[in-house]
Amino acid sequence: MEKVWEFYKGGAWVEYFLIVSTVLFIVVAFILYLMIVRSRNSNIRKEKLTIEYTILIEKILFALIFEDTSLAALKENQDFSRLIEDGFFREVLTESVISLHKNYEGIYARKLEQFYKESGLIQDSFKKLRNPNWEIKCKGITEVAEMNITRVFSSILTVSKAQNKTLKITALNACIKLGGVKGITHLTEHPYPIDDWTQVNIISAFKKHDIGDTEGVEFLLESQNTTVVALGLKLIRELKLTQKLPYVAELAARTHNTIIQYEAQNVLKTLNA
C-alpha cells in the first residue's frame, strides 16, 4: 500500500498515464479512419457490382417473363450460371425478383414465383427463416410472403407470437397476406396489449392485400384483451364490414368497458350512416 502511495506521490504515474492514453487515442483514431476507408471502399465495390449485376438480372428476368425462356435455357448464359453460385448476386437477384413481383399480377407474377422456386432462391429465404437472428428472420418472412409461399404459413404464425415487436408485425403482415383472417384469429388469446402501431399495420395489411374473405374477424370482438377488441372494431370500420354489425351491436350491449362501448357505438353509427 505504501508503495502505491509513494508511486502516486511521486507523480510519475501521471506522465505514464498521459502518454499511454494519448498514444491509445491516436491509435484508435487511426484504426477508425482505416475502418471508414474500408467501409467506403466496400460500399463503392458493392455499388459497382450491384449496377453490373442489375444489368444482367434485368436481361434474364425480361427473357423469363416476356420471352418464356426456361431456367435451363437461362443457365446456358455463362455469366448467369457462374454468378448464381455467388451469395451477393443471389441477394441482388432475390431483391429484383421480389420488387418486380410487387408490380406484376397474373401470369407474370406466377412466372416469377416459379423462377424463385426453381432457381433455389426460395432455399435462401428458408435459411433466413430458420436463422435465430430476428432481422434475418424478418427478411426471410418478407420474401416468402411476397412470393406467396403458403406452406410456411404455420411456421410464420408461430413467429407472429414472438415478443420482438418488429418481428411480430412482419410475421403478422405475412400471415395476413398468406392466410387472410386466419393469420390474426390467434390474437383473441393474445395475453399482452397490442399497441396502436401494430394495429395500424394489421389494418393496412388487410387493405393492401385486399383480403376479401373476412370470415372470423368477429372472433376478435370476443377476446378478453381490450386492445384486440379495439383492433376488431377498427378492422370492421376500416374495411366497412357491414355484415359484422350484429356482432358489434352485441358487443356494445354486453361490454362493461366504456371505451370499447363508445368505440362500438361509433362503428355502428359510422357504418349505419
Added chain:
Amino acid sequence: MDFFNNEIALFSHVYLILILGYAILLMSSYLILAHLSVRELREYLKKNSFVDYNVLLTSEFAPGLSLIAPAYNESFTIEENVKSLLSLNYNNYEVIVVNDGSKDNSMEILIKTYDLVQTERHIHPQIETKKIKSLYVSRNAAYRKLIVVDKENGGKADALNVGLNIAQNPYVVCIDVDCILDKDSLLKLAKPFLESHGKRIIATGGVVRIANQCIIKNGRLVEVNIPDLMLPRIQVLEYLRAFLLGRMAWGRLDGLLLISGAFGAFDKEIALLAGGYNTKTVGEDMELVVRMRRYMLENKMPYSVHYIPDPLCWTEAPEDFKIFRKQRSRWMRGTIETLSFHKRMFLNPKYKVLGMLSVPYWALFEFLAPGIEFAGIAITIVFIILGLLNWHFFLLLVLFVYFFAVMFSVIALYSEERTYHKYPKQTDFFKLLLAAFIEPLYFHPLSVYAALVGYKEKIRGTKGWGDMTRKGFTKKE
C-alpha cells in the same frame, strides 16, 4: 519562503490533478454515452429497415398533428418555407404560422401568396399570451391545412404558446420556419406516439443537421454538401457528435433533457398542463421538456420521451463569428435559466434518472465546463508568469485532451459512415476529417468564449434573442 514555495507547489499539484480528474470524468462520460448511443442507433436502424411508414400515410388512425411555426421578419423565405410545410408526407395535420409582430412584409406576402382571409374562431386560451390581432385561413382549398396568426410581438416562446392555444390536434410539432424538413419527417415523428406500452409518450424529437452549402429545391434538400467555410463545417461535425453520440444515449437512459426547438413534437395536453413555453427564458425548448417531464414525475404518471436518430430537419448554422457568438451565448443563458428554474431536481432521487443523472450532467459538463476551462487557462497563465508551470506535464495534458477530441470526432464520423452515410463524396469526408483536427484549436476556444459571454449576459440580466441574421440556403433553379 520555502513554506510559500511548498504551498504553491502543493497547490499546483492539486490543481493539475483536479484538472486531469475533471478531464477524465468528462471523457469517460462522453465515451459511455457514445457506446450507448451506437448500440441504440444500431438497434433502431435494424428495426427501422422493416418499418413501412406508408401505413401511417394512408391510415385514418394516424395521430393528428398541429405544426406550429413562429415567424419573425422572415419575408425573404416565408413563402417557400410555408409551401414546403404544406407539402409534407402526412394526411392528418394542420400548419399554424404565427407571425410574431414582424416588422417586415411577411404578413402581406402570406396574405397574397396563400389567398388568406380573416376568420373568426373562438379560442379558449389556456396560456396567457400577447394579443392576437387576427386569424387567417386560405380561400384556396389547396391550402386548407394552413392557419396564419398575426399577433403582437412577444418572442418565440409566446408565439409557440399562441400556437398551443390554437392547435386543434392532440399533438403539436414545434418547428423553426426556416428549417428544411425531410418529406417523411412527420411520419417518423408521429410513430412513437402510437407505440406506448402503458407509458404516455409526451414528446419526440429528431436529429437536426447543418444545411449550409447544401442544395435546396422547392423547399426540399436535394444535395448534401459540406461547407467550405471552417466555422459551419466544424458545426456539421459538432452536430454529428451531439446527435449521433449523445442524445441517442440519453434517449436510451430515458434522461433526455433537450428536444431541439427546431423540430420536436409534444403531447399538447401535457404541454398545456405543464404551463406551455416559458417566456422568461431563451432556452424555452429545453425548459419545456424538463417541465413536462417534471410534471409527469410529480404526478406519478408513467411517461417516456422518444428520440429519432434519422436526420429529419436541416438548419442553417452561423457562418460568421458574431452570429455564432450570439447563438452560443444564448444557448448558455438558456441552460443556466433552465437549470436554475429546476434546481430542486438536482441530485433529487424523486426525479429518478433526470434528477440523479441528467440534471447533474448538464450542470457539471454543459454549464460549468466553460467556466472550469477558463479558470484553467487563467491559472496556467499565472503559473507561466510565476515560472511555476511544469511545461512537460502541461504539454502532455494538452496532447491528451487534443487527441481525445480528434478521436471522438473520428468516432462520430465512423458512426455516420456506418449508419446514414449522408456525406458520400470523398472530398466531403476529408473536409470533415480536417475539421476534426482543427476544431480543438479554433472552434473550441470560440465556443468557450461565447459561453463565457453567456455567463456575463446572464449576470447582467440580458434578455431576448438578439438579431439572428441568416444567409439563406443555396437554391437549385
